[in-house]
Amino acid sequence: MKHAIGVGLFVGVAAVTLAFLALPIVGIYVHTSPEKLLDQLSNPVVKDAFVVTLKTSLLAQAAILLFGTPTAYLLATRRFPGHSVAVTLVELPLVLPPAVAGVGLLAALGRFGLLGSSLSALGITLPFTQTAVTVAVAYVASPLYIRQAIASFEATDPHLTAASRTLGAGPVRTFFRVVLPLARGGLIAGLALSFARGLGEFGATIMFAGSLQKVTQTLPLAIYAEFDQNFDATLAMSGVLILISALLLLTLRIGLSWQRSPSSTSPSFFGLSG
Amino acid sequence: MSVRRSRLAFLAVVASLCLLALPAGPASSATGARAQLTVYAAASLTNVFPAIDKTEKYSFGGSNALAAQIEQGAPADVFASANMTLPKQLFQEGKCSKPVVFTRNRLVIVVPSSNPAHIRSIYNLTKPGVKIVIAAKGVPVGTYTRQVLGNMNLTNAVMKNVVSQETDVREVLAKVSLGEADAGFVYSTDAKTVSNKVTVVKIPAWAQPKVQYGICVVSSSSHKADARAFIKRVLSKAGQRKLHRFGFLPRVKPNRR
Numbered sequence: 059m060k061h062a063i064g065v066g067l068f069v070g071v072a073a074v075t076l077a078f079l080a081l082p083i084v085g086i087y088v089h090t091s092p093e094k095l096l097d098q099l100s101n102p103v104v105k106d107a108f109v110v111t112l113k114t115s116l117l118a119q120a121a122i123l124l125f126g127t128p129t130a131y132l133l134a135t136r137r138f139p140g141h142s143v144a145v146t147l148v149e150l151p152l153v154l155p156p157a158v159a160g161v162g163l164l165a166a167l168g169r170f171g172l173l174g175s176s177l178s179a180l181g182i183t184l185p186f187t188q189t190a191v192t193v194a195v196a197y198v199a200s201p202l203y204i205r206q207a208i209a210s211f212e213a214t215d216p217h218l219t220a221a222s223r224t225l226g227a228g229p230v231r232t233f234f235r236v237v238l239p240l241a242r243g244g245l246i247a248g249l250a251l252s253f254a255r256g257l258g259e260f261g262a263t264i265m266f267a268g269s270l271q272k273v274t275q276t277l278p279l280a281i282y283a284e285f286d287q288n289f290d291a292t293l294a295m296s297g298v299l300i301l302i303s304a305l306l307l308l309t310l311r312i313g314l315s316w317q318r319s320p321s322s323t324s325p326s327f328f329g330l331s332g
Numbered sequence: 333m334s335v336r337r338s339r340l341a342f343l344a345v346v347a348s349l350c351l352l353a354l355p356a357g358p359a360s361s362a363t364g365a366r367a368q369l370t371v372y373a374a375a376s377l378t379n380v381f382p383a384i385d386k387t388e389k390y391s392f393g394g395s396n397a398l399a400a401q402i403e404q405g406a407p408a409d410v411f412a413s414a415n416m417t418l419p420k421q422l423f424q425e426g427k428c429s430k431p432v433v434f435t436r437n438r439l440v441i442v443v444p445s446s447n448p449a450h451i452r453s454i455y456n457l458t459k460p461g462v463k464i465v466i467a468a469k470g471v472p473v474g475t476y477t478r479q480v481l482g483n484m485n486l487t488n489a490v491m492k493n494v495v496s497q498e499t500d501v502r503e504v505l506a507k508v509s510l511g512e513a514d515a516g517f518v519y520s521t522d523a524k525t526v527s528n529k530v531t532v533v534k535i536p537a538w539a540q541p542k543v544q545y546g547i548c549v550v551s552s553s554s555h556k557a558d559a560r561a562f563i564k565r566v567l568s569k570a571g572q573r574k575l576h577r578f579g580f581l582p583r584v585k586p587n588r589r
Binding site for chain 1: 394448465470494511
């Protein structure tokens with residue numbers, strides 16, 4: 059009897075939690091008919107925002123992958139003075155309010171920012187450009203990838219790396235032939251989450267890059283701009299973002315289960331397992 | 333056991349839905365004391381409204397965004413818009429009382445004090461490479477900006493230099509006063525709030541749009557009498573003097589003799 063009440067309590071609380079999490083998503087899809095949603099997808103504002111979002115996100119993720127992977131490997135395998143400072147620096151954008159990130163980017167890369175005059179000397183002005191959107195996305199999304207990459211590299215079996223080295227492979231060859239394949243699943247999972255976070259970037263983008271259709275107006279910015287103009291369009295764009303985010307989360311789970319099979323240890327992802 | 337479990341789960345779901353359906357916010361209005369009002373007001377009123385009455389809660393933003401929030405049931409008592417279109421629209425939908433004009437304004441161009449693009453007149457905005465920031469269409473100041481450009485036949489020449497469409501007038505002002513943009517269209521009253529950071533370039537009087545601010549009591553308000561009293565304070569001599577001091581124009585255009 060006591061047991062039944064206990065279980066019931068857990069089920070009850072879980073049901074409240076799930077209902078709370080599901081309701082806004084259900085609301086978006088119930089608010090209009092599917093035809094109206096599909097109809098809005100041909101709305102030029104929606105189409106342009108989708109293209110800008112995809113372009114800037116892909117570029118930002120490519121940069122995160124290129125710069126984040128070696129950084130993560132270094133932080134995972136070497137201990138040096140200032141190591142924890144470096145890790146904190148990597149993780150900071152994760153907890154910073156996006157508005158603070160926006161102010162910071164303006165103060166650093168704006169026309170009158172820290173590097174502004176040096177950039178102008180090179181003929182580069184970042185604010186209000188698509189590059190500015192990419193920079194904002196890369197700044198706020200990178201910790202999600204780098205954190206997971208560090209965890210994945212730490213979880214690779216050091217004996218395998220050592221074996222590779224004793225068999226005569228250099229550190230670079232070992233990295234590409236042994237470490238990367240072992241960490242592959244975790245890296246994909248991290249990239250998926252970083253991608254999802256980047257798609258939703260709003261605060262830093264609107265402050266640093268502004269909002270202009272076809273140039274800097276990403277889906278979240280367009281949702282905000284259309285909120286009082288065309289509610290159906292905001293619902294359609296929200297619907298699209300939910301679908302993509304769900305797909306990315308699914309990718310993350312598959313990625314994590316991949317990582318589990320080649321290596322015996324399974325990294326945990328913010329306490330989440332595959 | 334399993335029946336019991338599913339029943340409990342069902343009850344939990346019902347309970348959770350009831351919880352979610354509960355209206356938010358306090359509903360006490362029976363007391364005699366004057367209630368603190370929630371005033372939704374155009375971003376351009378950010379400085380003057382607290383000077384007229386500092387006891388109320390204010391939510392400043394683009395009038396269009398505020399109107400959309402009121403349409404979705406936001407708990408506002410008073411709506412003060414930078415145009416008459418939005419409050420009239422809410423009035424027709426039964427969402428607010430008949431709006432009255434409480435002040436007027438005029439548009440100006442602001443440039444950073446350093447004036448990097450050497451803007452001396454509105455016609456300089458057509459130079460290639462000038463970074464212009466305006467408000468989005470639908471935001472009252474964005475609509476007025478487009479009217480000015482239309483009146484002066486400059487729409488295409490200026491719009492091609494627009495690098496960002498902001499969500500309210502203060503965002504436009506911020507991008508210019510930070511020096512990130514070369515020029516922006518704002519109200520003359522906004523320019524006054526950062527006169528040390530921006531320089532004003534005037535727009536000819538003949539090209540000025542009719543900028544009237546409308547105010548109304550939100551229909552869903554539970555403090556309607558207090559809300560009406562607030563509007564009276566804004567329309568009163570003292571209220572109008574404050575508006576004048578912040579650079580707003582008298583609510584009725586003085587007759588020329």
